[in-house]
Amino acid sequence: MSEITAEQVAHLANLARIDLSSAEIDRLTIELGQIVDSVAKVAEVATPDVPATSHPMPLTNVFRDDVVVPSLSVEQALSGAPDRAGDKFRVPAILDEE
Amino acid sequence: MAAKAELMDYDKALELFEPVLGFEVHVELNTKTKMFCGCANEFGSGANTNTCPTCLGLPGGLPQVNRQAIESSIRLGLALGCEIAETSRFARKNYFYPDTAKNFQTSQYDEPIAFNGQLTIELESGRQVTVDIERAHMEDDAGKLTHMGGAAGRIQGADYSLVDYNRGGVPLVEIVTQMIEGAEADAPEIGKTYVAAIREIVKALGVSNARMEEGNVRCDANVSLRPRGSNILGTRTETKNVNSLRSVERAVRYEIQRQAALLTAGGTITQETRHWHEDTGVTSAGRPKSDADDYRYFPEPDLVPVAPSRAWVEELRATLPEPPAARRKRLQADWGFVNLEFQDVVNSDLLDVLEATIAAGAPAQAARKWWTGEIARLANATGVSADSLVTPVQVAALIELITDGTLTDRLARQVLEGVIAGEGTPSEVVASRGLAVVSDDGALIAAIDQALASQPDVLAKIRDGKVQAAGAVIGAVMKAMRGQADAARVRELVLERAGTAPAESAE
């Protein structure tokens, strides 16, 4: 059985930047536990000799030439902004993180 | 404003602790377009003018890798003595921050393009230090935040912030060193010299504009202290965005002194990022390292692996310039400059123009004299760089006119002014301003004979073999000719008229 705890879900929600209510966390703790129990079976056949596939079609070296293409206009770029000041996006105060 | 922490005397700190260093240098590539989209990679455009669905992280936007950025990264890796990966992949580094449009950075994780390199630097003392490079990986830059309200644009206490995504998606190469041990008291200088060496290499490769003041080269400095006699590494701090060579040196020194004081007082070092404050010369605590650093890296599914063929890598290796340190050694020897002369050229950032001037035919010393002398003086006076005033070819042509006797030094300075003023090539300026020395020997001989006649004692001395006495006559002749005469030719003629065989032309 899975060992997903409410603290873990709260931590994941923080990593995922979703302000979950405690009711949501409780519900997700149960659901996540059930889902994880079910999907964990992938480990049964994922033996070390099996290579991982990250892309369904095995392409390599897909490049673009270093040639400028027209950008959006500033108005287009900012057209969906919830808030702006001049030609910049405006965001609430940032905690001192980095 | 960050307060200055308790600091220990530097020598005392070194007596008690051994500093261990590590550097992460971010180099912004000077490609025409961004890493993953065709928006222009240019500094100083209007806010958000160089943006598209991809670099703005709009729903549905997808990345496309810039071939030139890959080539530049491989060349940089090679120049750092790295191996180039047979297959390399982009990965997503997931974290939320408003300057990161996709809320993940497209970087490289377990499969960087270049790894296992070495860079040997030379300190002023002549000590050589080899820095092991762990990896050089590609990633995209974040946008630019401006913090509004609160104190002086600082993030702390700001009311809100503004985002410009023009820089978002600009290609970066992050160069990560292995732990540098045995730095001892040279630690700050090693930091400065290492970053300077990276800067010099990327400039020589032409892969970056390498302007630290514009953030083209940015350094994060990791510092930890190990108590003498212990083999346990201390906790390290990571001082972010130290963006001048002098700051790298100061920040490393500051952290050594700060950590030493703290440790000696029985405190502990917190593993954290720290901010460097250029104005006050101190570092301040940033975010502590924590669980929140779970970046959930995974291979970028929107991009396919980069698998540079060995042939391509060798092709790129063939384009590498001579390593800057080796080049400096060679040039100094070729030119026969003493250390001070050569250092003067290097410090004035005139190595390239000097080389070009010499290649255009000028003697090394003359080229040095003009560039570090008159041209540098004029550049200083107008606050521009010397190489923006005149071209190496123009300087070589000017020197040629002096060597062939067309110009005196004094006249050459006037010609230089004309060239800078845009009046044409040195020859054209000579012609248009009528600045050529008088080369009609008839007029010269008359002046010389007159001078010799009026100074019979000098004539006697010359005839006695005291050649240096000719100076007085030469001076009088030059005065009479109002400077429009070639001093060397005058000297030649004076000795000839005095009946002495002309000496081997001295300089």
Added chain:
Amino acid sequence: MTNLINQTASALAGLLADGTVSSVDVTRAHLDHIDAVEPDVHAFLHVASDAALATAARVDARRAAGEKLGPLAGVPIAIKDVLATLDMPSTAGSKILEGWIPPYDATVVKRIRDADLIPLGKTNMDEFAMGSSTEHSAYGPTHNPWDLDRIPGGSGGGSAAAVAAFEAPLALGSDTGGSIRQPAAVTGSVGVKPTYGGVSRYGAIALASSLDQVGPVTRTVLDAALLHDVIGGHDPLDSTSLTDVWPSMTAAAQAGLKDGALKGVRVGVIKELNGAGFQPGVKQRFEETLALLTAAGAIVSEVSAPNFEYAVSAYYLILPAEASSNLARFDSVRFGIRVNPDDGPLTSERVMAATRDAGFGDEVKRRIILGTYALSAGYYDAYYGSAQKVRTLIQRDFAAAFDQVDLLVSPTAPTTAFKFGEKLADPMAMYLNDITTIPANLAGIPGMSLPMGLAPEDGLPVGLQVMAPARADARLYTFGAAVEQLLEAHWGHTLLSQAPALAHTEMFATEGGAV
């Protein structure tokens, strides 16, 4: 006069080309029908009536001026709301994008505009394409035209329902784990998920980048081929786009209509997708179809794909992992809604978290949390890493199967359309419903669903899924067109002609709305 809304796209194209009807007539007929049935079906999130009629008039004028136009010029089309459109909101069925009008067109949208199709509007979907029922749309569910109390499948329930309810002859869909094929199956329409990389993803709001693929949703195989030819082909803006020179899918479909097209075709029945858990009527129609295929000269055999057992698990690790990262950009900074927290300081971090809490629905949050977990330090190898290995094993199963047969078949979905709310309470039950369609996405191969009858027990459509090796999309169209012809000949009519008339349709007809 001809009933314009019941025509296939290829038939409409013929009527438009020979001047029998105008694009304005065709477009208006569809818009009128949309007005009539939308209160019941709710297939659309946005209908662009004025723009559609204006575009149609321009196409008519150009045709009148003698300009040579593409085969589908003037034919209306519905666009799944997952695709960015310059002139219409693009919400992906999510509250967080309410009202967002992108400053650009998705490549496939650009291509249908360049081919002079007439965009009618944007179709409903499960939020961010997460779901199999369209019940997870933030804007209310779409109703299955066959039974308004039932789901139209998902995530592209809107596109499938629009086509099945004759609101549009063509639609665009996207398929990450069956979102084109499963809705096609439960609405009696045709849907194709092309080879991964066959159609550009640029401008398709990403769910899981390594699984998503845009494709056609139509009423006939030939119509799907016509649309595939418009949207397919290399796009440098999508780095996973294949550079192949593709054969004409239209020609491939037409080849399937010729006599003997099924003769000697080796058809594999996947043992693991034909067992327990399949509704009896679904199994029955599948067996009958296999018998018809055999009678028509196809060689039907059974093949095994032992690792398919792990497909759903692998899928529900890979998808949430990629989705958790793809959906990080919904942060209230550059687009979309912004929601402030109820109390406490207004910091960027808290506003982002409040916005994402308010803007995302339960299923989206569930998968983001699951994906965040799967990628977390300490769990990556056990979950995401293992899932990618399963992906390799599934590709190997397909490779082994395609060594023996030309095409693989299975029922598209284990059951017919279920009732609203039936599986909402049990996410895992909902996920298991995708068992049949998921393997193709994991392997990147093309898949198609076409109607193979009505389940006797409930009279609802049952879909046949056909899969071909990667890049062999044309083979699907040839086979699909042949099977469709075979089945319709057997029934004596098309499947959709059996759909119950929608109440509003009748009302509309009595008003004399025929054009």
